[in-house]
Amino acid sequence: MTSSLTEHSFDVVVVGSGIAGLSAAITAHQAGAKVAILERSPLEDRGGNTRWTEAFLRLKSETEVADDFVDHFARHAGHHLDPSIVAETSGDFSSRSPISKAFGFTDPDLIATFADAAPDAIAWLKGFGLRFEPLALYFITTSTTRLGTVGGGLAMIEALGAFADSNGIETFYRTTARGLIKGEDGRVVGVEAVAAGHRRVVLRAPSVVLACGGFEGNPEMLARYVGPQARYIRPVARGGYHNKGEGIEMALAAGAAPAGDYSRFHAEPLDPRSGAPEPVVMIFNYGVLVDVNGRRFTDEAPSSADATYEAVTRVIGEQPDGLAWLILDDRLMQIPNWRRAVRSDQPPVEAPTIEALAAAIGVPGDALAETLDAYNAACPESAAFSPEKPDGIATRRGYAPRKSNWAFPLERGPFRAFPIICGNCFTFGGIKVDPEAHVLDRDGDPIPGLYAAGETIGLYWGTYTGATSVLRGAVFGRIAGAMAADRARHSST
Numbered sequence: 001m002t003s004s005l006t007e008h009s010f011d012v013v014v015v016g017s018g019i020a021g022l023s024a025a026i027t028a029h030q031a032g033a034k035v036a037i038l039e040r041s042p043l044e045d046r047g048g049n050t051r052w053t054e055a056f057l058r059l060k061s062e063t064e065v066a067d068d069f070v071d072h073f074a075r076h077a078g079h080h081l082d083p084s085i086v087a088e089t090s091g092d093f094s095s096r097s098p099i100s101k102a103f104g105f106t107d108p109d110l111i112a113t114f115a116d117a118a119p120d121a122i123a124w125l126k127g128f129g130l131r132f133e134p135l136a137l138y139f140i141t142t143s144t145t146r147l148g149t150v151g152g153g154l155a156m157i158e159a160l161g162a163f164a165d166s167n168g169i170e171t172f173y174r175t176t177a178r179g180l181i182k183g184e185d186g187r188v189v190g191v192e193a194v195a196a197g198h199r200r201v202v203l204r205a206p207s208v209v210l211a212c213g214g215f216e217g218n219p220e221m222l223a224r225y226v227g228p229q230a231r232y233i234r235p236v237a238r239g240g241y242h243n244k245g246e247g248i249e250m251a252l253a254a255g256a257a258p259a260g261d262y263s264r265f266h267a268e269p270l271d272p273r274s275g276a277p278e279p280v281v282m283i284f285n286y287g288v289l290v291d292v293n294g295r296r297f298t299d300e301a302p303s304s305a306d307a308t309y310e311a312v313t314r315v316i317g318e319q320p321d322g323l324a325w326l327i328l329d330d331r332l333m334q335i336p337n338w339r340r341a342v343r344s345d346q347p348p349v350e351a352p353t354i355e356a357l358a359a360a361i362g363v364p365g366d367a368l369a370e371t372l373d374a375y376n377a378a379c380p381e382s383a384a385f386s387p388e389k390p391d392g393i394a395t396r397r398g399y400a401p402r403k404s405n406w407a408f409p410l411e412r413g414p415f416r417a418f419p420i421i422c423g424n425c426f427t428f429g430g431i432k433v434d435p436e437a438h439v440l441d442r443d444g445d446p447i448p449g450l451y452a453a454g455e456t457i458g459l460y461w462g463t464y465t466g467a468t469s470v471l472r473g474a475v476f477g478r479i480a481g482a483m484a485a486d487r488a489r490h491s492s493t
Contacts, residue, residue: 010203010205011206013203013207018157018213024209033485038177038191055153056135058145058146098443189205206491207485209480217244233265234423240424240425254447257440266425268422269316279346283335287410288300288403296375296401322422383408
């Protein structure tokens, strides 16, 4: 039996309703376009990853990005980049070679646009009643400046969603985009989708914006790109399960250039026992991490937690069963507001002795005792415990793996332990866009009628530039929406 077919016509179709999708849809609407949004989730779950994030932004004020904003992106633009290609970025984007335009690295032209447009995006968001302040983080130690969104990402979704609902932007819920429609001349002219009950839906439009996240909710794509250890990771929050990679796959099938690090994702240390949103454990730097065999395997404190948690978490994901145990002693109680840095709703496992703790967490007792004896012996003599900033108190030379800061012996009971796995906040691999959010093909040319924003864009390599993802969604969502509306307007004249 053939499914029924429903067709609609719009000026702009936006796929996804997170911060990127809503920013694109509303900006296009404000420019006079008739806009539709496709959203796989039901109304009560709309918002993708944005709905669940605290939405911190790498800014030092509402009008200035953080001092290290551009530099951090530049230092993590790719691996062993060809200098002859990088050299081309000193000229205008339009004058660069096709190879350079389509190159999958973190493009400096894109970052320059990002940094320049961020203040305008903040001012625009404030027009919906949103507020941004230097709120407390779940990091006890920090290495850069951030502003927090009052009410987090949920406040963003509720404010922008309410505007969309009351201003004629039509949202198709429980409707998943499956493919792009292209005309004979290669232009994108719409989207094919499937609604609840396997109903086929066709939305025709001269402009399409892909803003439907990455592929952290797709085990097949994770195994294909990230590798076998992907079996042990899970999305950080509920919104990630909706992100199954169709937008990226559609664009690649239409000839889009890939960009960003497909083998990596934004990693966060999660308590696997918890189903709370983003149940992070950000106090690993004050204890030791052991694998399921009771052995240390990494430097838990190379620097402040906010600068190193991703690297530490990746190593956790490489351990047997993708699991580590954080072992702490009663010095934990000397850390001011340590509970702020633990968002799990599950308490630590607690025991009066290391032997009892090992039994409680299922780690070989002899191995754990031997590990901690060796670690304790490698710690320097007593010094003042100062948890607020890296203290340089490190294990002695020759002991491995080294601990670079907060190397204090674990000897004061009761002892506590948290399990930690590698959580996947969002994937890095996506599609290449130019500074105007046009999706580029593999020859570096814009695919007519196709734009992208948010996590669907491939921007990061190796390491996440913290507190930039939500901001990226707002900035490039607005750019994509404006460009898509302009194209629609000119296509009808």
